[in-house]
Amino acid sequence: MDIEKIALAAKKAQINNSGSSGEVRKRALGNICRALTQNKEEIFCANLKDVQRSTAEGLSAPLLKRLKFDEAKLRDVVFGIETLIDMPDPVGKILDATVLDDGLELYKVSCPIGVIGVIFESRPDALVQISALCLKSGNSVILKGGSEARESNRILASIIHDAAVDAGISEGWLGLLESRQDVDRMLMLDDHIDLLIPRGSNEFVRYIMDNSRIPVLGHADGICHCFVDEYADLDMAQDVVEDSKLQYTAVCNALETLLVHEAVAKEFLPLIKKRFDKKDVVIYGCDKTRIIIDCEKADENTYRREYLDYAISVKVVGSLKEAIDHINTYGSGHTDAIITDNKKNASEFVSYVDSGNVFVNCSTRFSDGFRYGFGAEVGISTNKIHARGPVGIEGLMIYKYKLIGSGQTVKDYAEGTKKFKHKKINGEEK
Amino acid sequence: MDIEKIALAAKKAQINNSGSSGEVRKRALGNICRALTQNKEEIFCANLKDVQRSTAEGLSAPLLKRLKFDEAKLRDVVFGIETLIDMPDPVGKILDATVLDDGLELYKVSCPIGVIGVIFESRPDALVQISALCLKSGNSVILKGGSEARESNRILASIIHDAAVDAGISEGWLGLLESRQDVDRMLMLDDHIDLLIPRGSNEFVRYIMDNSRIPVLGHADGICHCFVDEYADLDMAQDVVEDSKLQYTAVCNALETLLVHEAVAKEFLPLIKKRFDKKDVVIYGCDKTRIIIDCEKADENTYRREYLDYAISVKVVGSLKEAIDHINTYGSGHTDAIITDNKKNASEFVSYVDSGNVFVNCSTRFSDGFRYGFGAEVGISTNKIHARGPVGIEGLMIYKYKLIGSGQTVKDYAEGTKKFKHKKINGEEK
Numbered sequence: 086m087d088i089e090k091i092a093l094a095a096k097k098a099q100i101n102n103s104g105s106s107g108e109v110r111k112r113a114l115g116n117i118c119r120a121l122t123q124n125k126e127e128i129f130c131a132n133l134k135d136v137q138r139s140t141a142e143g144l145s146a147p148l149l150k151r152l153k154f155d156e157a158k159l160r161d162v163v164f165g166i167e168t169l170i171d172m173p174d175p176v177g178k179i180l181d182a183t184v185l186d187d188g189l190e191l192y193k194v195s196c197p198i199g200v201i202g203v204i205f206e207s208r209p210d211a212l213v214q215i216s217a218l219c220l221k222s223g224n225s226v227i228l229k230g231g232s233e234a235r236e237s238n239r240i241l242a243s244i245i246h247d248a249a250v251d252a253g254i255s256e257g258w259l260g261l262l263e264s265r266q267d268v269d270r271m272l273m274l275d276d277h278i279d280l281l282i283p284r285g286s287n288e289f290v291r292y293i294m295d296n297s298r299i300p301v302l303g304h305a306d307g308i309c310h311c312f313v314d315e316y317a318d319l320d321m322a323q324d325v326v327e328d329s330k331l332q333y334t335a336v337c338n339a340l341e342t343l344l345v346h347e348a349v350a351k352e353f354l355p356l357i358k359k360r361f362d363k364k365d366v367v368i369y370g371c372d373k374t375r376i377i378i379d380c381e382k383a384d385e386n387t388y389r390r391e392y393l394d395y396a397i398s399v400k401v402v403g404s405l406k407e408a409i410d411h412i413n414t415y416g417s418g419h420t421d422a423i424i425t426d427n428k429k430n431a432s433e434f435v436s437y438v439d440s441g442n443v444f445v446n447c448s449t450r451f452s453d454g455f456r457y458g459f460g461a462e463v464g465i466s467t468n469k470i471h472a473r474g475p476v477g478i479e480g481l482m483i484y485k486y487k488l489i490g491s492g493q494t495v496k497d498y499a500e501g502t503k504k505f506k507h508k509k510i511n512g513e514e515k
Numbered sequence: 516m517d518i519e520k521i522a523l524a525a526k527k528a529q530i531n532n533s534g535s536s537g538e539v540r541k542r543a544l545g546n547i548c549r550a551l552t553q554n555k556e557e558i559f560c561a562n563l564k565d566v567q568r569s570t571a572e573g574l575s576a577p578l579l580k581r582l583k584f585d586e587a588k589l590r591d592v593v594f595g596i597e598t599l600i601d602m603p604d605p606v607g608k609i610l611d612a613t614v615l616d617d618g619l620e621l622y623k624v625s626c627p628i629g630v631i632g633v634i635f636e637s638r639p640d641a642l643v644q645i646s647a648l649c650l651k652s653g654n655s656v657i658l659k660g661g662s663e664a665r666e667s668n669r670i671l672a673s674i675i676h677d678a679a680v681d682a683g684i685s686e687g688w689l690g691l692l693e694s695r696q697d698v699d700r701m702l703m704l705d706d707h708i709d710l711l712i713p714r715g716s717n718e719f720v721r722y723i724m725d726n727s728r729i730p731v732l733g734h735a736d737g738i739c740h741c742f743v744d745e746y747a748d749l750d751m752a753q754d755v756v757e758d759s760k761l762q763y764t765a766v767c768n769a770l771e772t773l774l775v776h777e778a779v780a781k782e783f784l785p786l787i788k789k790r791f792d793k794k795d796v797v798i799y800g801c802d803k804t805r806i807i808i809d810c811e812k813a814d815e816n817t818y819r820r821e822y823l824d825y826a827i828s829v830k831v832v833g834s835l836k837e838a839i840d841h842i843n844t845y846g847s848g849h850t851d852a853i854i855t856d857n858k859k860n861a862s863e864f865v866s867y868v869d870s871g872n873v874f875v876n877c878s879t880r881f882s883d884g885f886r887y888g889f890g891a892e893v894g895i896s897t898n899k900i901h902a903r904g905p906v907g908i909e910g911l912m913i914y915k916y917k918l919i920g921s922g923q924t925v926k927d928y929a930e931g932t933k934k935f936k937h938k939k940i941n942g943e944e945k
Contacts, residue, residue, distance in 0.1 A: 100843055104866045183888050189877060191887055198899050199869070279899040300730065300900050321922035328924035413530055435917045436534040439629070447619060447920025456928070457621055457916070458613050458937035469628050469709040470730050471901040474916045486887070486904045487865045490877025492751040494758035498886070507888035 088270045092277035094257030095200045095225035101255035102223055103196065107174030113220055113252035114170045118163050120248035121213070121241075125159055128244070131236040132209065139233045144207075147335075154209045154237050162213040168460050169221045175482050176223045184508040186498075188491035197223035198483050199279035202271055204229045204293065206285050209237035215282070216245050216259055218461050222481040227271065227278065229262040238263075272297035280481075282464055287391065302480060304467040306391050306417035307337030309449040312408040312434070314425035315348035321446060322353060322424040327360045328448040329422065335393050337465060338420050338442075338452040342388055342398040344408045347373065350401045354378045366395045373401035388415040405430050409437045416440060418467045420452035441467060441474035518700045522707035524687030525630045525655035531685035532653055533626060537604030543650055543682035544600045548593050550678035551643070551671075555589055558674070561666040562639065569663045574637075577765075584639045584667055592643040598890050599651045605912050606653045614938040616928075618921035627653035628913050629709035632701055634659045634723065636715050639667035645712075646675050646689055648891050652911040657701065657708065659692040668693075702727035710911075712894055717821065732910060734897040736847035737767030738821050739879040742838040742864065744855035745778035751876060752783060752854040757790045758878040759852065765823050767895060768850050768872075768882040772818055772828040774838045777803065780831045784808045796825045803831035818845040835860050839867045846870060848897045850882040871897060871904035 121128070132154040139152060181193040201224050205211045212230055219226035230238040242261040250256050262271065271278065275298040282302050283293040290305045311329050313322045329340035345353055354377045361368060368380035369387045380399065387398045388411070402408045412421050422444035423434040435443040442452040452475060454462025459477030466472050472480035497503040532540075551558070562584040569582060611623035631654050635641045642660055649656035660668040672691040680686050692701060701708065705728040712732050713723040720735045741759050743752045759770035775783055784807045791798060798810035799817045810829070817828045818841070832838045842851050852874035853864040865873040872882040882905060884892025889907030896902050902910035927933040 100867055100869055103869070104863065185881070185886065185888065189881075294728065298724065300898075302900075318922070324922060324924055328926050332925050332929065431919070433534065435915075437530055439530055439533070440915065442916045442918065444918045445920060447918055447923040448925050450925035451615070451619075451918055451920075451923070452916075456615065456925070456935065458615065458935065468730075469913055470732075471913075473913050483899055483901075483903050485865075485870065486872045486882075488872065488874045488877055488881055489861070490875060490881075492748070492754060493877040493881070494754055495762050495878050495880035495886070496758050499762065505886065505888065 088262060088267050089274065089277070091257075091260035091262070092200065092227060092271070092274045095227055095260050096277045098255035098258040099197065099199050099223070099225035102225070102258060105223070105253065107176060109253045110174070110221055110223065111170050113249035113254050114166050114217060116248035116252045117217065117220075117245050118166050120244045121159060121163060124240075124244055125156075128154065128159070128237065128240055131240045134236045135234050142233075144233055148207050148233070152207045152209070152234055152237075158210050162210050165214055165461065166217045169217055172221065172460060172478070175221070175478055180484055182510045184506055184510055185488075186493065186503060186506050189493050190489050190510070192487045192489070193484050194487055195482050195484050198481055200225045200227060200277055201481060202227045202229075202278045202281045202299065204268060204281070204283045204285065205231070207231040207233050209234045209241055211284065212238055212241050213245065214461070215463075216242075218463060218478055218481060220249055220254065220258070222478050224481055225258045225260075227260040227262060229268050229271065232263070232265075235263060269296070272299065275299045284464060300471070302464060302466050302468060302472060302476065304337060304417070304419060304465050306467075307339070307419040308341050308389065308391050308415065308417040309338055309419055309452075310342045310344055310412045310416055310421040311340050311449060312344040312402075312405075312412070312421070312423045313346060313349060313353055314405065314423055314427065314430050315346040316427035316430060317346075317349060317353075317424040318426055319349065319353050319356065323356055323360060325422070325424055325446065325448050326357055329450055330361070330366065330397055331364055331395075332448065332450050334395055336450075338449050339393065340397065340449050341391050342400065342415070344400050344402050344411060345374075346405075346408070347401050347403055350374070351377055354399070361397065364395055366397055368397055368399055370399040371401060374399045391417075405433060409434065412438050412440070418469075419465070420444065420449045422447065422449050441465075518692060518697050519704065519707070521687075521690035521692070522630065522657060522701070522704045525657055525690050526707045528685035528688040529627065529629050529653070529655035532655070532688060535653070535683065537606060539683045540604070540651060540653065541600055543679035543684050544596050544647060546678035546682045547647065547650075547675050548596050550674045551589060551593060554670075554674055555586075558584065558589070558667065558670055561670045564666045565664050572663075574663055578637050578663070582637045582639070582664055582667075588640045592640050595644055595891065596647045599647055602651065602890060602908070605651070605908055610914055612940045614936055614940055615918075616923065616933060616936050619923050620919050620940070622917045622919070623914050624917055625912050625914050628911055630655045630657060630707055631911060632657045632659075632708045632711045632729065634698060634711070634713045634715065635661070637661040637663050639664045639671055641714065642668055642671050643675065644891070645893075646672075648893060648908055648911065650679055650684065650688070652908050654911050655688045655690075657690040657692060659698050659701065662693070665693060699726070702729065705729045714894060730901070732894060732896050732898060732902060732906065734767060734847070734849060734895050736821050736897075737769070737849040738771045738819065738845065738847040739768060739849055739882075740772045740774055740842045740846055740851040741770050741879060742774040742832075742835075742842070742851070742853045743776060743779060743783055744835060744853055744857065744860050745776040746857035746860060747776075747779060747783075747854040748856055749779065749783050749786065753786055753790060755852070755854055755876065755878050756787055759880055760791075760796065760827055761794055761825075762878065762880050764825055766880075768879050769823065770827065770879050771821050772830065772845070774830050774832050774841060775804075776835075776838070777831050777833050780804070781807055784829070791827065794825055796827055798827055798829055800829040801831060804829045821847075835863060839864065842868050842870070848899075849895070850874065850879045852877065852879050871895075
């Protein structure tokens, strides 16, 4: 099917579905859970083909692990959907209501954004998760998964689409693209697609951002910092820095640059180096760092690097202000932490660091929708508008204004024969 | 001064100001009111130069009227700023708070977006209004006004900048650009400018949207519809349609396309034509319309036209569904109204019409921040993300997540030795 036709169908379905009730969407999610479970052998079989083909093609072990869709993954995604079913309906919430005048009532009402384009990597479970999120929020979705998962994606998309349609959701609400060429054409469809969510490498996300008029929700870099303040508890600092860097190195909220106040550098750097050495972490340090510990020499590009690996940049700074300036200059606005027992310094840090997530005395790795308690996560955004930080289902919502009158004209108010009352109400929508 | 330096200074000032209190911003706004009033003769004098030069250059009468900045305009802008002073501080509001675990508290806190780039036309009062809005919301602003208003803009920008700095706001928070060339360079500064708000012609707004990676808040077209349903009160319909089209034709929320249900077309069209004829409104009608009333023939481009003038497109439709489909196909997502006494039809219309403002039984001209009671208006947006419809000061805000811990690491939760509590709190921020 042609990509434009898929997008147009998705748009049409979304408008049809905007009149559907939360109950229909709930039932659709329930159907999906059942259909996935009932057809699990067929899904596993398709996934096995993908795994076998990809193994033969030499896909790396970590990617093969992500590609695999088995009983455990199925249980996880079904559990995720069940959580969504229990969440309150995000559509049609009255966010604000005002009586403009007698018989003229304004309601600000939450509604879906429209058609969401999602581009993701090898994990087939991501397809299930994001489709369920879009369905719950009343959006249509166009998915492009990795070609290594194409058999799994095909069967999952088909099962999910049909199970929702059986519950009363309009056909075409979910579309699946398969080629890289389709992605490039997708980027041009700003008339039909309202938001793009790319999940992938930095280069890939940047490519999407640079080649489409459609707004993009996401993040390219995750250059996260931890600043060990002069008032830091150095035991705590070691634990938090170790966790931030090493608990999982390949993720966007892992620590990439360690900043240390010069007043504690002499004591702290050798301690943290011991921990890093146990895992063979390569340290790139500034001149002041290299006086204290033995490590590689940092150059001017060091502090813009996102390693996603067993490596870290280290800099000794003279003040809290220098740390903040460094982060605002070299950071990516993702997640930055301070370790300090000084409340004033903590408060200045979280005020002045211009990032979506600013932490005091805890690991950067907490920056995550599930850990934040959102239940479901759309992704992590470093945007400065719409949604920032870990984005839950509310990132898929916008609102419209409904004004319910009884024949009012602006002329009367412009000429002064009538006056606005502008009285807030906590009423039910008419 | 170089545009990049201006933008960098604005960014730096914004970060400095993000630690400033609402009281400082209030005092700054008060200073601005006083400074504008104290220096009014100088302002009027600069404005007179602009008016004289522009008159000599043959600027049209309506634009000259917009260019003029006199006692009345000064009174209006000062009143506007005083309203802003009284509004609650939008910065630092706790939007959500969750205890993730004992001693690990998450706060979602409102904060300014950063640096706002505003490009506006001839009205110098727009400069005052938008600067005050950005100041109140803790943002920096880079302004580019029309060259016809350059003397007025220079003195206003200088007075406003300095009055705020006197109150403790960081220097460079407001920057003024003067040439069209500067605008093109501004569009490239996506590292320093976080949001663009263009106010101007459709072509201009589209140009901005197509030539920058910076997100744009605004609207290009305003192709607003009114649908006279078969269950419409035809007297009300005449009043509302007349007001929507004629109360002020040159604005984005004026009616451009009238849709009439075929069941009432024979009765309604001659009635509304009488009203239109009084103001020499040119009517472009479909074939069915032209059987009933004498008018110009609509062609396939008619329904995509935004006249902003004494002209209207008219189409007879067979059903509510046809009206909705027409609006969703040809509309611009701005403002669309139905006239009906049938509640079910009203409800379907506001659900299925995919526009920022959907009205029942009132004029499209109500679609406006002041009429909605926002106090101050950033502009009207047809975006599907961040802010939609008339945008008040909240359109200049985003949020950050502050996570205040006591040494927590993710490892403990990943390994199951600790468990998240995810308990919502209504507490004060630490």
